[in-house]
Amino acid sequence: MEQTRFDIQFSALRSAIIEREFSELNDRQREAVFHTEGPLLVLAGAGSGKTTVLIHRIINILRFGRGYSCPYAPDDATEEDLLFLREYLRTPTEKNRLRAETLCAVEPARPWQILAITFTNKAAKEIQSRLQRALGEDFARDIWASTFHSMCMRILRRECEAIGYDRSFTIYDTDDQKRVLTAVIKGRRLDDKVFDVRTVAAAIGRAKDNLMTPRMLLQEAQDRYYETTIAEIYKEYARQLRESNAMDFDDLIMKTVQLFQGNPEILERYQRQFHYVLADEYQDTNHAQYVLTSLLAGGYENICVVGDDDQSIYKFRGATITNILEFEQQYPNAVTIRLEQNYRSTQNILSAANELIRNNANRKGKELWTDNGDGTKIRFHRSDTQEGEAEYIAQSILEGFAEGNRWSDYAILYRNHVLSNALESAFKRNSVPYRIVSGLRFFDRAEVRDMLAYLWVILNPADDLRLRRIINVPARKIGNKTVETVADLASRGNTTMFDIISRAGEYDELGRAAAALKKFALMIDDLQKMLEYLPLDEFYEQVMEHTGYLAALEAKGEAEQARIENTMELKSNIAEYAQREENPTLAGFMEEVSLFTDIDRMDADADAVVMMTMHSAKGLEFPNVFLIGMEDGIFPSFRSTENEEDLEEERRLCYVAVTRAKKQLYLTCAERRMMYGRTQYSKPSRFLEEIPEKFVDSNISETQRERQQRLDMRPSAGHQTKRAFEISGGFRKKQTTAKPKIAAMDLKPGDQVDHKAFGHGMITSCMPMGGDILLEITFDQVGTKRLMAKSAMKFMVKK
């Protein structure tokens, strides 16, 4: 169709008006927002406003459809409309807004036609809530903004009968999964050293990530004993899950793919529904997720994937960077947009990151820049021991705090959790408040699992797996032997364990245990009745009491206080759910909870230094960041120094870590470090060599450097740029650990002091301790703190 003069004028006006709506974005970002039709790859560097683009793109699609790039005027548009738009462009008024937007919109999408997939609940929630704010709650609620897993759950709840599942299927988490696997391995009388549950679970998980059925795995095993056995375990495991009408996390994805592949008419329905598909963090997708996304987008092929190949750090859990690297091959008509302007960090930090990641061969290539200015140099500090490293960090933070920073302005990132130990004691010693984002998450804690298991059993007494978990927790004199007898009777009678338990008296085999069993069954019955008339949170309290769980924890005293708190935490989760939901049910809560793993309320309001692994830091930002344990063998981990591919993943992790810092980045390492019970001597991380010296201030002294050079056999002459920790003469010599010539010895209880960070206080006790003095000081503002005199004196004067 030929464009008329009218079309040209109209569409130009329309584009201009739409463009103005997104004026707060930069050119690249806008390009991504306006490219609505066809495949789009957005390579979004760290801190480049990725989520903002994703959200505005959805807003654009919902408000204007493909209005921005449509070259034609609407059929019924008049000269008067044209004049109206011209006027609206000149002076937009609220009164004219509705008509203008109607004129500018070309086939705007309905909310349920948009699918935005993320990896974490946190990300899904953020997208959902930002869209609700921009578009109104009711409207935005219908957008499919969810994680891969909850999307699959939603689809499967509706369609799973087509693949032979009952709609009420349950989700087995990693823990449930391991229990089943342990039973399978035991049942086959296999050596559980050779077939270690974790390894087997990982193998099965990887198979599912790659959409491989037990049969396919068996075929691939080609008669090799080990592989064949794994495939057989997989087969048995899958059989048991199906029998229990259960799926594990990986099943959610794989079964959805199988559902679609086996039922084209169902697939087509979803393909017709989703006009626009967006996938976030695409570099983290595994093969199954890739196939699923491709299937769902297969109708309109309006697929937009957002990600950063340089931030792919989850290969170990099945992510294939290939998905993003080969997107353009998959869709030859794909458009690629790079977001390289960074709004987070200083140029020094970004340049360091750019130089570092440049050493990776397998990447698309990007160069981050900012107009935030150069900022201060990165600080590099090498200590002799891990204690020295920890002390340096504590002191740096105390100094910063004294200058007015908040504790929460600081984050400490490390390659693995063990590295946090020395730091913890240094922080305790110096009264630096801290918070560790731990490896063990809320829903992995035994007490939380126990309470959830109770709820599962109350909801569905046929759930043998969860029943086994709690039947004797707290102790009810129902031993292992009894449980096995019950299980035996159940399988022979082709019924559930709970059924046997309720009729325990009828079985002689159960002997004296029958009474305890009956009592247990009655308790569950009672709780089921309570569920019918009590509000959910009160009901939960009844479960805690009625089962004796709370009492058992309380009986253990002080030590179990944290566990009690955790079970209470679960209660507040239930209360929160009950309040939010119009029609709250236990089943509804359990459904939600089975996909809700991380405690994504990382309460930002707590003012404390935060410590976490570099992996968990992805997506976060902090004004000041310490990367600790920057030593070869630790980071990069010795496991990954063998092959280039693994090393590149480590380098990406380093890139992720470096780009978390907004203002100041610190890199620290120690010459020797106690790890796993032995002292390890290490060289500074090879990644440090890759950061040009001009971005770094280092503490390495002349003598240290000379020694380093003698020790370091790596040829350095070949390097084109001088590197941060090599001899250059350019480094200032800095006295880092001040020799504490303390006048501290004459401090005594009753003395008044002024502390730079904590203000005025009075010493309440002095205890000699390892060549130093432990002071207890009651401060007017911040309460009582315990400080070591040596370091405290640097921040404190006696009055």
Added chain:
DNA sequence: AATCCGGTTCTTTTT
């Protein structure tokens, strides 16, 4: 059924 002892293991993690 609870507790103690010795042996073993020790990247990274979301759903």
Added chain:
DNA sequence: GAACCGGATT
């Protein structure tokens, strides 16, 4: 060095 598991002991 610490945490966790399984077997033996009480």
